[in-house]
Amino acid sequence: MVRIFLLLIFCFTFRAQEDLLALVGDKPVAPKHVFATFKTFRLGNAQTTETVKKNHLDFRIAHRFGNLYDNTLNNPLNAAAQNMFGFDVVEDIRFSLDYGITDDITLGIGRSRMNKLIDGCIKWRFLKQTTDFKIPVTLTFFGDIGYSHAPTTKIYEGVIKDFSTNELHRLNYASQLIIASKINNSFSLLLLPTYIHRNYVRLEINTHNQSEIPNSFFSLGMGARIKITKRVSIIGDYFQNLHAFYFKNKDYNMPLALGVEAETGGHVFSLFFTNASGLIENNFISITKSNWANGQVKFGFNISRTFSLGR
Amino acid sequence: MIKKAIKTVSIFLFLLLYIDNKSQIYSAKANATEVSFLSEAPLENIEAVNKGGIVVLNANGNQVQARITIMNFKFKNALMEEHFNENYMESDKYPNAFFKGRIIENVDYSRQGEQNVNVEGELEIHGVKKQVILPAKINIKGKEIEVYSKFKVKVADYNIKVPSLYVKNIAEEVDVTIKSTLEPFTKK
Numbered sequence: 001m002v003r004i005f006l007l008l009i010f011c012f013t014f015r016a017q018e019d020l021l022a023l024v025g026d027k028p029v030a031p032k033h034v035f036a037t038f039k040t041f042r043l044g045n046a047q048t049t050e051t052v053k054k055n056h057l058d059f060r061i062a063h064r065f066g067n068l069y070d071n072t073l074n075n076p077l078n079a080a081a082q083n084m085f086g087f088d089v090v091e092d093i094r095f096s097l098d099y100g101i102t103d104d105i106t107l108g109i110g111r112s113r114m115n116k117l118i119d120g121c122i123k124w125r126f127l128k129q130t131t132d133f134k135i136p137v138t139l140t141f142f143g144d145i146g147y148s149h150a151p152t153t154k155i156y157e158g159v160i161k162d163f164s165t166n167e168l169h170r171l172n173y174a175s176q177l178i179i180a181s182k183i184n185n186s187f188s189l190l191l192l193p194t195y196i197h198r199n200y201v202r203l204e205i206n207t208h209n210q211s212e213i214p215n216s217f218f219s220l221g222m223g224a225r226i227k228i229t230k231r232v233s234i235i236g237d238y239f240q241n242l243h244a245f246y247f248k249n250k251d252y253n254m255p256l257a258l259g260v261e262a263e264t265g266g267h268v269f270s271l272f273f274t275n276a277s278g279l280i281e282n283n284f285i286s287i288t289k290s291n292w293a294n295g296q297v298k299f300g301f302n303i304s305r306t307f308s309l310g311r
Numbered sequence: 312m313i314k315k316a317i318k319t320v321s322i323f324l325f326l327l328l329y330i331d332n333k334s335q336i337y338s339a340k341a342n343a344t345e346v347s348f349l350s351e352a353p354l355e356n357i358e359a360v361n362k363g364g365i366v367v368l369n370a371n372g373n374q375v376q377a378r379i380t381i382m383n384f385k386f387k388n389a390l391m392e393e394h395f396n397e398n399y400m401e402s403d404k405y406p407n408a409f410f411k412g413r414i415i416e417n418v419d420y421s422r423q424g425e426q427n428v429n430v431e432g433e434l435e436i437h438g439v440k441k442q443v444i445l446p447a448k449i450n451i452k453g454k455e456i457e458v459y460s461k462f463k464v465k466v467a468d469y470n471i472k473v474p475s476l477y478v479k480n481i482a483e484e485v486d487v488t489i490k491s492t493l494e495p496f497t498k499k
Contacts, residue, residue, distance in 0.1 A: 020367035020376040021409075024338040024496050028407045029363070029380040036397045053389030131403065185403070230398045231474070263394065264476065306390050 034129040037138055037182040038190075038225060039233070040268040041098065041106075041123075042302055044257025045276050045284055046192055046223045046237040049140040049180040051125050052100035052306070060098070060304040062279045064091040069295035076295070091298055094279035098123075114278050114287075117172075119146040129181060142176040146282040159202055169200035174281035176221075185227070190237065192221030196286050208248040217243035219285050225261070233261045235272065239285050255288040257300070270302045335371035337456050337493035339364075344491040346379050348464075350482040357391065357481065359384040366458060366491040373414040375430055375458075377489070378407055399471050400437055409435040410445075418449060425450045430460065436469040456493045461486065 038048035041058070052058045066089020069080045083089055096110030104125040111118050121144040129138040148155065148170045155169060179191040197216040204213040223237030236258045246252055259272020275292050278284030290296030344364040350357040363383030367376045381402045386392040396402040412432015419426070426449050434443045447460035463484045466473060473481045 018369065018372075018374065020336065020369055020374060021365065021378055023336065024365070024367050026365050026367070026378060028378065029382075030406045031382050031403055035403070036393055056389050263398075306388070308388050 031131055034131055034138070034182045037129065037180050037188050039261060039263050040270070040302075040304060042270065043190060043223045043225060043235050043261075044237045044259055044270065044272045044300070045239070045255050045274060045279075046190060046221050046257075047123070047140075047142050047176060047178055047281070048190060048223075049125055049138040049178050051104055051106040051123050051140065052098045054100045054103045055308065055310040056100045057307045057309055058096075058098040058100075058304050059307065060094075060096045060302060062092075062094045062096070062300070062302040064093075064274070064277055064279065064298045064300045065089060066091055067290060067296045067298055068273075069297070071295050086298060091277040092279045092283070110280060112279050112283060114283050115146075115148045116150040117146045117148050117280065117283060119144050119280055119282060121145075137179050137181045140178040140180075142174075142178055142281075144174045144281055146172045146174075146280065148172075155200070157202070166200075172196070172198040172282045172286075174285065176281065187227070188225045190221070190223035190225075192223070192239075194219040194221055194239070194281065194285060196282070198282075198286065204245075204251070206245050206247070206249045206252075208250070209244055211244040213245050214243050217241055217245070217286075221285075231263045235259055235261045235270065241285065251289060253288050253291045255284050256292060259300075268304060270300075272300055273297045274300050335369055336496040337368040337370065338496040339366045339491045340455075340494050343493075344377075344379075344489070346487065346489045348384075348488070349486045351486070352478075352480050352482045354479040357386070359386045359392070359395070361385070364489075364491070366489070366493060367496070368456065368458070368493055370418070370420045373418060375410070375412055375414060375432070377410040377491075381406055381408060399473075405436075405438040408437075409433075411435075412443075412445075414447075414449075415444075420451060420456075423451050423453075434464075436464065437471050439469040441468055454495060457490070458493065459488075459490045461488045463487070 038050050041048055041050050066083060066086035068085045070076055073079045092112055092114040094110050094112040096108055098106050098108035100106050106123040108121045121142065123140060123142050125138065125140040127135060127139040129135055152165055174194065174196050176192050176194045180188060182188045195216065195218055201213050201215055219239050219241045221237060221239040225233045225235050227233045238254065238256045240254055253275055255274060255276035257272050257274035259270060261268065261270045275290040275297055276284040276288045277290065277298065278287060342362060344366055346361040346364050348359055361379055361384045364377060364379035381400050382396055384395065386395065410432060412430050415429045415431050418428060428447050428449055430445045430447050432443065433440050445460050445462045447458060450457040464487050465484050467483065
């Protein structure tokens with residue numbers, strides 16, 4: 001009988017503090033996929049797995065100033081002061097527009113000063129990291145076709161031209177598999193196996209190992225972001241070209257970028273130093289000539305503004 | 312003999328309570344719950360609408376409970392939405408907001424039409440629980456009950472930090488509106 005009374009009391013108390021949500025079968029929802037692995041579409045030089053959201057248009061201006069310092073010059077300090085530590089020099093400017101067809105597919109066009117390159121690109125995020133790490137990475141494909149509208153004399157500059165001019169010589173291609181993992185809230189990692197192809201290259205030889213400049217080669221990029229506050233992060237990325245021509249080549253170096261990224265509401269500012277001049281994969285992976293060791297470091301920034309269309 | 316009678320009555324009461332309990336529960340119809348908020352600040356107004364929520368009412372005891380999925384707040388600007396989830400609400404850590412409370416006044420559920428009530432209870436946002444009293448309206452329409460409430464949420468009360476740089480963009484107090492249509496709950 002005592003037991004039945006207890007049951008009754010239980011029944012009353014149950015009624016007083018009942019979990020109605022559980023009773024109707026409602027369960028709290030936790031996010032399935034990781035979000036905001038990176039704040040924006042580029043880290044420093046490298047692409048991230050992020051894409052433009054559906055029906056949004058991202059307008060971006062990327063800029064590289066000249067070398068801060070260059071100890072290969074006769075009077076480097078004077079030269080640096082003369083051009084205000086590179087601020088008077090423009091290495092490259094790129095304007096671009098990227099549009100989100102869906103939340104995972106982005107189409108973009110851009111125009112760079114370097115090599116007078118007009119490029120069209122596609123970015124497709126086809127796998128998303130889950131919060132339970134059952135899928136530990138996010139995968140995005142990035143493909144870019146560049147067309148140089150430089151004068152023909154510039155394209156074939158210094159070449160003994162025993163062949164006919166070919167419009168296809170102006171094209172180059174970059175394809176990338178972007179692998180990213182948000183290890184925790186403040187640390188994200190990036191790995192970028194890349195394939196570069198250029199339809200035409202002017203002959204150059206690496207005097208260290210006599211290897212010729214390749215039309216196509218593989219490159220491996222890597223990058224990381226460490227958040228120091230909710231809105232400010234330290235960013236860095238590096239590419240290593242996997243072809244003999246680029247090993248110990250006195251004329252070519254590998255692009256390295258280090259800097260900070262700050263988010264202010266609708267804007268993301270990336271401010272960093274890099275030895276790369278180019279602003280698109282087709283340019284900076286294959287043609288980075290400056291060297292950190294010589295002080296040939298450039299200040300760079302990317303500013304983007306995203307507009308919401310439709311909806 | 313007496314023992315047996317008490318036992319029978321108890322079981323009867325228990326069953327009655329149990330059945331009673333079930334028959335008085337109203338749960339939100341599918342996609343009929345909408346939560347929105349408006350932040351009015353000198354530089355910009357920010358609005359977002361959320362359709363991923365549920366409201367449950369137990370007419371027998373005037374209990375009300377609600378839950379919303381924070382990630383379901385939709386903004387005009389997707390970047391803003393991402394920053395809302397990432398920096399302000401920390402939706403990966405605190406994916407849901409809850410309300411658990413009761414209607415203070417006695418409600419006549421047999422009377423059709425609108426009644427103004429106050430709901431007292433615990434509001435949980437961003438992992439912080441606060442005791443609140445919210446003004447609400449209940450509109451009984453046949454078998455369905457429409458609920459509506461509009462109230463202010465002070466952002467700082469729930470440990471949501473707004474950097475001083477954005478005080479002109481984000482209001483200290485945000486207007487929250489919740490509306491839902493409930494129907495008698497039947498176990499599926």
